[in-house]
Amino acid sequence: MEAKQRTIKSLIKRLSSDSDQTQSEAISELRLLSKLDPETRTLISDLGAIPFLAQSLYSQSTQENGIATLLNLSISNRELLMSTPGLLDALSHVLRSGNFPATSTAAATIHSLLIEPNYRPIIGSKPSILTPLIYLIHAHPNSPIRSIKDPLKALFSISLYPLNRPKLVELGVVPPLFMIVLKDRRAGVVEDATAVIAQVGGCYESVEAFRKLSGIEILVDLLDVDSGSTSRVRENSVSALLNLVQCGGENAAQDIRDMGSLVLHGISDMAENGSSRAKVKAGALLKVLAARGSSERERSNEGDYWSGILNSSSYSSDTL
Structure with a gap:
């Protein structure tokens, strides 16, 4: 020594x-x-x-x-x-340098620091770090996979702190995330992108941001058993929809209901065949979608349809 x-x-x-x-x-x-x-x-x-x-x-x-x-x-x-x-300022400088692989290593360093929950609000309060991280995830099909995955992991850790989510939405994180889902087919990238989407979906500001990009439709498509999505992507999609309705209320729930049988089949399959965690989330989402508030009485047929599906299925019992 x-x-x-x-x-x-x-x-x-x-x-x-x-x-x-x-x-x-x-x-x-x-x-x-x-x-x-x-x-x-x-x-x-x-x-x-x-x-x-x-x-x-x-x-x-x-x-x-x-x-x-x-x-x-x-x-x-x-x-x-x-x-x-000055350490965070120095990390921000590297993120903005355009010098790969230093930019990815800086993102990985931030992700490592964020393992400590107490640092999430500190780092999340720094637009000088959030903005370049968001820039780094803009889809570049020919870029090295690390250049996308490391910033995604850092953004995921940042979004674990709820108050950071509206800031990320305001800074424009939603469009590049969905662009990755639509265009990047490399192993693990869509999984990481949908994990961030699921977390960011847990704030009211995401409802409108998702609507502008047909985000709910994209998530529902990922749930389709014939889409080729991995089990992790499908679970992340359920999590995103659940977080969205929990924060966005009835308006968000109705946006999902409007997708009809396609969304029902995808969620139902996860409730029956997903991992234990996915089953819990899918069951909770089905209950929210089946619920009818007093202001929704005029939608009696639709409400009865969702309630009937829930009550006749194996996930009608308490799963939470």
């Missing part, structure tokens, strides 16, 4: 050198150490490397190794990273 400390102290001292080459070589060595030896991550952080690494993100020559080292350190030293002045 003492030998490791001496090595790391020497490398950190070289980070303050006036020589760009000396700094670059030191950061490269720290990246390798933090990747291959998990024990060194805490030593590198505790011995004061993080401020130097944050500063390295502003230089083209050190940016890629600097952000990769910070990602490695974030696995076990999130508090030290978050308490470093």
